[in-house]
Amino acid sequence: MKQVAERAGVHVSTVSRALNPETRSMVVPESVARVMKAASELGYRLDPVAASLRTGRSKLVGILVPDIATNVFTPILTGATERLSEHGYSVIVAYVGGDSNKQLDLAQGLIARRVDGLILATASRDDPLVSFCIERGVPSVLVNRAEKETRLSGVVSDDLLGAQLAVDHLVELGHSRIAHLGGPREHSTGYLRHRGFIHALAANGLDAASAPTEFAETYTREQGAAAARRLLSAHPEVTAIVAANDLLALGAYDVIREAGLNCPRDISVVGHNDMPLVDMVEPPLTTIRISHKEMGRQAADLLQQAIETLDHPARNVVLPPKLIVRGSTGAPRKGAMKKAAKTAASNKSASISNEV
Amino acid sequence: MKQVAERAGVHVSTVSRALNPETRSMVVPESVARVMKAASELGYRLDPVAASLRTGRSKLVGILVPDIATNVFTPILTGATERLSEHGYSVIVAYVGGDSNKQLDLAQGLIARRVDGLILATASRDDPLVSFCIERGVPSVLVNRAEKETRLSGVVSDDLLGAQLAVDHLVELGHSRIAHLGGPREHSTGYLRHRGFIHALAANGLDAASAPTEFAETYTREQGAAAARRLLSAHPEVTAIVAANDLLALGAYDVIREAGLNCPRDISVVGHNDMPLVDMVEPPLTTIRISHKEMGRQAADLLQQAIETLDHPARNVVLPPKLIVRGSTGAPRKGAMKKAAKTAASNKSASISNEV
DNA sequence: CTGAAAGCGCTAACAT
DNA sequence: ATGTTAGCGCTTTCAG
Numbered sequence A, B: 001m002k003q004v005a006e007r008a009g010v011h012v013s014t015v016s017r018a019l020n021p022e023t024r025s026m027v028v029p030e031s032v033a034r035v036m037k038a039a040s041e042l043g044y045r046l047d048p049v050a051a052s053l054r055t056g057r058s059k060l061v062g063i064l065v066p067d068i069a070t071n072v073f074t075p076i077l078t079g080a081t082e083r084l085s086e087h088g089y090s091v092i093v094a095y096v097g098g099d100s101n102k103q104l105d106l107a108q109g110l111i112a113r114r115v116d117g118l119i120l121a122t123a124s125r126d127d128p129l130v131s132f133c134i135e136r137g138v139p140s141v142l143v144n145r146a147e148k149e150t151r152l153s154g155v156v157s158d159d160l161l162g163a164q165l166a167v168d169h170l171v172e173l174g175h176s177r178i179a180h181l182g183g184p185r186e187h188s189t190g191y192l193r194h195r196g197f198i199h200a201l202a203a204n205g206l207d208a209a210s211a212p213t214e215f216a217e218t219y220t221r222e223q224g225a226a227a228a229r230r231l232l233s234a235h236p237e238v239t240a241i242v243a244a245n246d247l248l249a250l251g252a253y254d255v256i257r258e259a260g261l262n263c264p265r266d267i268s269v270v271g272h273n274d275m276p277l278v279d280m281v282e283p284p285l286t287t288i289r290i291s292h293k294e295m296g297r298q299a300a301d302l303l304q305q306a307i308e309t310l311d312h313p314a315r316n317v318v319l320p321p322k323l324i325v326r327g328s329t330g331a332p333r334k335g336a337m338k339k340a341a342k343t344a345a346s347n348k349s350a351s352i353s354n355e356v
Numbered sequence C: 001c002t003g004a005a006a007g008c009g010c011t012a013a014c015a016t
Numbered sequence D: 001a002t003g004t005t006a007g008c009g010c011t012t013t014c015a016g
Helices: A002-008 A012-019 A029-042 A048-055 A073-086 A100-112 A128-136 A159-172 A188-203 A221-234 A246-258 A292-308 B002-008 B012-019 B029-042 B048-055 B073-086 B100-112 B128-136 B159-172 B188-203 B221-234 B246-258 B292-308
Strands: A060-066 A090-096 A117-120 A140-143 A154-157 A178-182 A213-215 A240-243 A268-270 A287-289 A316-319 A322-324 B060-066 B090-096 B117-120 B140-143 B154-157 B178-182 B213-215 B240-243 B268-270 B287-289 B316-319 B322-324
Touching: A002 A012, A002 A029, A012 A029, A048 B048, A060 A073, A060 A100, A073 A090, A073 A292, A073 B090, A090 A100, A090 B073, A100 A117, A100 A128, A117 A128, A117 A292, A128 A140, A140 A292, A154 A159, A154 A292, A159 A178, A159 A188, A159 A240, A159 A268, A159 A287, A159 A322, A178 A188, A178 A221, A178 A246, A188 A213, A213 A221, A221 A240, A221 A246, A240 A246, A246 A268, A292 A316, B002 B012, B002 B029, B012 B029, B060 B073, B060 B100, B073 B090, B073 B292, B090 B100, B100 B117, B100 B128, B117 B128, B117 B292, B128 B140, B140 B292, B154 B159, B154 B292, B159 B178, B159 B188, B159 B240, B159 B268, B159 B287, B159 B322, B178 B188, B178 B221, B178 B246, B188 B213, B213 B221, B221 B240, B221 B246, B240 B246, B246 B268, B292 B316
Parallel strands: A060 A090, A060 A117, A117 A140, A140 A154, A154 A316, A178 A213, A178 A240, A240 A268, B060 B090, B060 B117, B117 B140, B140 B154, B154 B316, B178 B213, B178 B240, B240 B268
Antiparallel strands: A090 B090, A287 A322, B287 B322
């Protein structure tokens, strides 16, 4: 930097000001030009480490994602990274397991690296890491999963509505024996999609209280299959399954096939997420589409706001999901149409509250 | 740190030495204990930014991946991140497009952040970024794709062998009219899988020179479909397709279906990568399995070596791929078995060289 | 084995 | 508008 200063015939502090967009206006344009020229001639670039040490800021943000990053988290990551890098931020990714202490450690490590903010894709409905970030005053936002209470800004899909869309679609096809293949209830996704399912059933005049329901412990095809097996053996009468997630739905496919049944002839299945390739499985999966990449982008925006205006109110962005009808849903099998809700029931359930 | 020093009754430099594993041995154990105690009581952690400014090292590594991170790069990333974080490194991910200048910029940004090393998942067969990293003396390794010449260490799958496995399998099933759906030839994967295809054909006594071949410009389902369309309209006689990649193979599925044909009855298809869910598409895809996560892990190991012993020889790790037979391959359709190689041809082609 | 002191490269008061 | 100066928190010679 000193060399640049000499070459441009100014003092280092002027170089600093000229090179930093935020302070550039303090310097007369002519000097700026000379500094820029000298810098590029010398191939000089500001040292972010030294700057970071001095300012406490870093233009770095940390993203914590679950280590099972095989599906929805990748587009969230790319969306967020893309947007963030447009604004000069770099992204440190930490893949975290379920261990809450290790999560805290990782977060502390990132904070020690002076990240300007954190994006958490890992939150449970009541997450100690969120408390931690708030205590430490680190600008943070949630993505994909929200907490029970809105303590931090975040962006999620309208999971309640998504599940309702699924149920409404099935009811329109004539189903009344609808079961739920639920996800982990400690995550807002699992919890809300279940609640959306229940509400939609009731709104369609079906018996929500006794609706067959099984929960998978994790969002995997295997756990989905296990839960589906429990579901179908206890309730052979069901004609349709609303799964909390595509992978779970695919697990249900496995079970349906191994039971010698056919989807959708014997049982209809609806997934959630519309992850890549589910349009190519057999049968192509009817599901609820979420734009995960857009979630990532908006989370990035939210985080930038949180960084810039430190004392901002927590704000929740809820993205609308969309029903994508493909081949895994159809009319219920003959003999199963008992007391079906004949009223055209679409959207009956659209106005229930969206608290987590 | 000064506070810790006071509390432990030693000088800051002793604290520094005690807290750093590398220099801990210089300090008498008793002092170490006192320092550790004081530090944990004060909740003190070393500041990596300040340390980095002083030492020039950072315990940070950068990974450059193509921004189309929808498939194989995620497991590479998680594998590498997992392994690296075991050794105290954090990972900065940069998603890069094809623009070579932007790539250089991004890399420079990472270097400015004083990353200890770089993992490149983006390399073309002759990549300016590799030259750049070498010039700048930044420890770097390649993953998934290699260069024509081995200038840097790297880990790849044996792409040549993979393609051969595919061809041998098809020949064993009785095919002789085998076409290639190639990937971008500027990448080692596209280039080598094509060469493997050619060699295997020749090794099986088939006419390699005139084998129908079309190349997709990118590894996407859409480009795969486009290339497959060209392929099948020019060569309706083919009974089997060796695709350079699963996504390409899936594009071929689309075309086969739109032509009113059936896979595998009319045409067999083999993919490459064994990405998630290709076992669930219809028909389940026969493909070449690569352990991308393992590639990521080994790349991490290689990078650590490169960081530790600066003047090491470039070393190429080649991982063995595996044929996974599923439902997309079968005997050739009747009337198509012309001059099929009747000799049991398996592994005939196993010993050709593996240069990129 | 430990203490002293000199910076790593930058930024932000403060002074001019 | 620009120059002066004092560190940010650490590591690492160099002395003792």
